[in-house]
Amino acid sequence: xxxxxxxxxxxxxxxLRKEDLSLxxxxxxxxxxxxxxxxxxxxxxxxxxEAEMKDYLTIxxxxxxxxxSAYYQNPQDxxxxxxxxxxxxxxxxxxxxxxxxxCKKNHDTWKCLDCNEGGVGFxxxxxxxxxxxxxxxxxxxxxxxxxxxxxxxxxxIDDYLIPDFGLSEGKIEICFSGxxxxxxxxxxxxxxxxxxxxxxxxxxxxRGLGLxxxxxxxxxxxKKDPLLMGPDIYNKGWRGRLAKSVYAHLNKCxxxxxxxxxxxxxxxxxxxxxxxxxxxxxxSPTWWGGLSEAQIKKFYVxxxxxxxxxxxxxxxxxxxxxxxxIRYPNSLHGKSGLRACRISYNDLxxxxxxxxxxxxxxxxIKVYVKDxxxxxxxxxxxxxxxxxxxxxxxxxxxxxxxMICKGAAKPV
Amino acid sequence: MVKMQKRVFLTxxxxxxxxxxxxxxxxxxxxxxxxxxLSIEDYPSIIPRxxxxxxxxxxxxxxTTNIKDPDSDILAYPLALAFLFGLKKEWVINRFATSEQxxxxxxxxxxxxxxxxxxxxxxxxxxxxSININQEEAKFQFSISVANYLEIAPQFHSAEWKLINRxxxxxxxxLRNLEYARLLSGAAENKIKKRAMEExxxxxxxxxxxxxxxxxxxxxxxxxxxxxDEETPLIWVEEAKPPCVIxxxxxxxxxxxxxxxARFTISTFMLNVGxxxxxxxxxxxxxxxxxxxxxxxxxxxxxxxxxSKQKYKMPKCDVLRSFGLCVGPDALCEEVWYPLIYYRKKIxxxxxxxxxxxxEQSEELKKVRKRLQKNV
Numbered sequence: 001x002x003x004x005x006x007x008x009x010x011x012x013x014x015x016l017r018k019e020d021l022s023l024x025x026x027x028x029x030x031x032x033x034x035x036x037x038x039x040x041x042x043x044x045x046x047x048x049x050e051a052e053m054k055d056y057l058t059i060x061x062x063x064x065x066x067x068x069s070a071y072y073q074n075p076q077d078x079x080x081x082x083x084x085x086x087x088x089x090x091x092x093x094x095x096x097x098x099x100x101x102x103c104k105k106n107h108d109t110w111k112c113l114d115c116n117e118g119g120v121g122f123x124x125x126x127x128x129x130x131x132x133x134x135x136x137x138x139x140x141x142x143x144x145x146x147x148x149x150x151x152x153x154x155x156x157i158d159d160y161l162i163p164d165f166g167l168s169e170g171k172i173e174i175c176f177s178g179x180x181x182x183x184x185x186x187x188x189x190x191x192x193x194x195x196x197x198x199x200x201x202x203x204x205x206x207r208g209l210g211l212x213x214x215x216x217x218x219x220x221x222x223k224k225d226p227l228l229m230g231p232d233i234y235n236k237g238w239r240g241r242l243a244k245s246v247y248a249h250l251n252k253c254x255x256x257x258x259x260x261x262x263x264x265x266x267x268x269x270x271x272x273x274x275x276x277x278x279x280x281x282x283x284s285p286t287w288w289g290g291l292s293e294a295q296i297k298k299f300y301v302x303x304x305x306x307x308x309x310x311x312x313x314x315x316x317x318x319x320x321x322x323x324x325x326i327r328y329p330n331s332l333h334g335k336s337g338l339r340a341c342r343i344s345y346n347d348l349x350x351x352x353x354x355x356x357x358x359x360x361x362x363x364x365i366k367v368y369v370k371d372x373x374x375x376x377x378x379x380x381x382x383x384x385x386x387x388x389x390x391x392x393x394x395x396x397x398x399x400x401x402x403m404i405c406k407g408a409a410k411p412v
Numbered sequence: 413m414v415k416m417q418k419r420v421f422l423t424x425x426x427x428x429x430x431x432x433x434x435x436x437x438x439x440x441x442x443x444x445x446x447x448x449x450l451s452i453e454d455y456p457s458i459i460p461r462x463x464x465x466x467x468x469x470x471x472x473x474x475x476t477t478n479i480k481d482p483d484s485d486i487l488a489y490p491l492a493l494a495f496l497f498g499l500k501k502e503w504v505i506n507r508f509a510t511s512e513q514x515x516x517x518x519x520x521x522x523x524x525x526x527x528x529x530x531x532x533x534x535x536x537x538x539x540x541x542s543i544n545i546n547q548e549e550a551k552f553q554f555s556i557s558v559a560n561y562l563e564i565a566p567q568f569h570s571a572e573w574k575l576i577n578r579x580x581x582x583x584x585x586x587l588r589n590l591e592y593a594r595l596l597s598g599a600a601e602n603k604i605k606k607r608a609m610e611e612x613x614x615x616x617x618x619x620x621x622x623x624x625x626x627x628x629x630x631x632x633x634x635x636x637x638x639x640x641d642e643e644t645p646l647i648w649v650e651e652a653k654p655p656c657v658i659x660x661x662x663x664x665x666x667x668x669x670x671x672x673x674a675r676f677t678i679s680t681f682m683l684n685v686g687x688x689x690x691x692x693x694x695x696x697x698x699x700x701x702x703x704x705x706x707x708x709x710x711x712x713x714x715x716x717x718x719x720s721k722q723k724y725k726m727p728k729c730d731v732l733r734s735f736g737l738c739v740g741p742d743a744l745c746e747e748v749w750y751p752l753i754y755y756r757k758k759i760x761x762x763x764x765x766x767x768x769x770x771x772e773q774s775e776e777l778k779k780v781r782k783r784l785q786k787n788v
Contacts, residue, residue: 080720190559191559194559197567204574212571215577216577216579320734
């Protein structure tokens with residue numbers, strides 16, 4: 001890596017206060033580092049305290065710094081069996097990279113490693129030309145996709161963690177990863193002993209996976225004269241979510257869909273029918289009656305389709321893993337030079353990841369830019385610059401380091 | 413609505429019935445029962461009760477505690493566990509734990525709510541709340557915290573126990589009808605199985621002087637082993653592969669880059685059905701990013717040949733579903749929760765109804781059938 005980047009990283013770690021590195025259960029965590037231009041991670045590190053860690057970071061500023069979600073009796077032991085697992089934080093990871101968004105076609109490209117076919121946007125699962133699966137990507141983030149990631153975090157907190165899991169805002173710690181997304185840590189001892197199976201259930205719950213409508217109160221009580229019992233929109237948890245999803249779908253579908261999906265009598269007025277059923281679903285007590293069994297089956301299909309909007313787009317592997325290495329808050333991300341930072345729930349709304357996470361606030365740098373889409377860091381926008389128009393420009397330090405870390409520029 | 417709870421006290425009889433209660437373990441500790449010093453002369457009633465407990469649980473008879481002498485049974489339980497762990501047979505431990513689960517569930521169904529709450533608190537540190545809500549299809553009697561619920565419920569492997577299919581509100585899961593008994597007895601079962609996995613227990617050797625008391629139990633174990641010792645046949649049978657494994661193998665064939673989890677699944681599957689490290693290595697040599705050194709290291713690790721020296725188990729169906737590796741179950745999948753059980757059942761099915769198999773497979777199948785016939 002270029003000296004200027006190493007110097008900036010070093011300068012940043014020097015300027016940190018030891019409180020900036022504070023972490024719950026510090027002594028029981030394993031720490032891991034990845035140095036610039038090195039492939040192998042240095043693992044199984046442990047430190048006496050934050051001051052000792054700060055000294056280490058100042059001497060050897062890493063490209064990436066991680067800590068274990070788990071707490072161990074012997075965090076420095078390289079044998080996982082002897083480490084003595086005590087417990088682990090419950091963590092959620094939301095990554096803009098994993099969420100298909102419209103903006104991806106403006107800043108992401110992919111290339112097939114077998115036939116060189118390429119394109120823009122979210123990468124296909126297999127190459128449309130040669131059908132092979134070896135696909136490399138060049139991805140960036142913009143305000144739009146980071147906003148989508150933020151919305152997912154809000155959804156996770158406001159729709160799941162607070163109402164369903166009964167967590168208060170004080171028990172939730174949000175971190176911007178310094179690159180493409182957010183981590184959410186649940187600070188609650190009752191979850192720390194859960195094994196992978198228990199954590200998988202939580203991941204499935206927020207992802208809407210494995211949902212069975214008939215276990216949420218949908219029930220045919222008479223076959224002859226179909227009468228359906230069901231959940232109501234005031235119910236809590238997934239039970240209420242299911243009722244709401246059918247209500248929302250019924251409310252917004254056009255008359256053709258309405259006819260196809262719901263109408264029993266071909267000559268019944270569609271709007272009257274819609275009005276009648278919506279009233280029934282939202283009434284108290286709820287009544288889903290007067291539908292045929294076939295329609296009920298369709299309801300299930302609709303419900304399962306509609307929940308897709310309600311489910312959370314988390315990376316389940318992070319939640320399930322009881323021994324995950326997670327980026328250290330207030331460390332720098334080696335692929336962006338941005339700071340991984342903690343954000344309180346109240347500040348999340350106005351948090352600007354591409355502004356507030358800037359670590360290098362002073363100075364400018366001359367860089368030779370090879371190929372970037374339109375990007376923004378802080379108040380400065382640049383691009384798109386195509387490879388054929390590569391040029392030398394002077395930009396604020398944070399933007400320069402960002403492009404260098406992404407491999408799209410080099411210092412002049 | 414939450415009702416005011418009336419505090420109840422757990423009696424000696426409760427402690428004998430539910431030996432996982434804090435009061436029972438405290439009693440045993442205070443008594444200072446020590447395996448090395450214990451002799452049949454000192455406690456004439458304890459050893460027979462301990463062996464009876466194991467025998468009943470292996471044979472599937474419900475062990476009944478002696479209400480006239482609960483103290484002996486409270487003391488007999490830890491001794492029964494010591495015998496059980498000293499026998500060093502995984503299937504016997506599982507059978508004992510499962511029978512305990514059934515025994516405890518039956519007892520719990522006859523307890524009143526105050527008692528159940530106290531048992532949950534003392535045995536597992538759980539805060540059950542008594543509620544009384546009638547929903548259209550179910551009556552909710554108790555609620556339990558999500559974290560406590562998830563300690564046990566995932567091991568039940570059915571859709572109705574999945575968290576997403578439960579009524580969840582403000583950190584509480586509502587338990588329908590008599591589900592509390594399944595959850596609590598499941599926790600008791602789990603406690604035994606977990607204890608058996610602890611290093612201290614795995615290293616435990618039963619003092620010689622007790623072995624004569626286990627002769628009868630050893631005979632029963634011999635008789636029952638063919639029925640309960642469900643070890644997967646260590647033979648590769650091409651036609652018995654579960655759909656998820658077939659799909660992953662097809663992906664490898666077509667040059668797809670498999671996820672880490674898919675590679676792990678394939679490796680554990682093959683190593684558990686008699687394939688060797690070399691066979692797995694050969695298979696992975698077809699993936700685009702094959703690196704022989706790394707792959708060999710990982711497979712040897714999974715096979716338990718290096719590292720922790722423990723052979724890894726194949727992931728359960730739940731896990732594969734979460735990772736998107738379940739390709740849509742066939743009819744047999746619906747009956748199982750573990751791909752290796754699918755494999756075993758499929759072989760049994762094939763044995764019963766011989767289906768046309770390719771020539772090169774028939775010899776191997778004959779071997780499987782022969783082996784299975786011996787076991788049944």
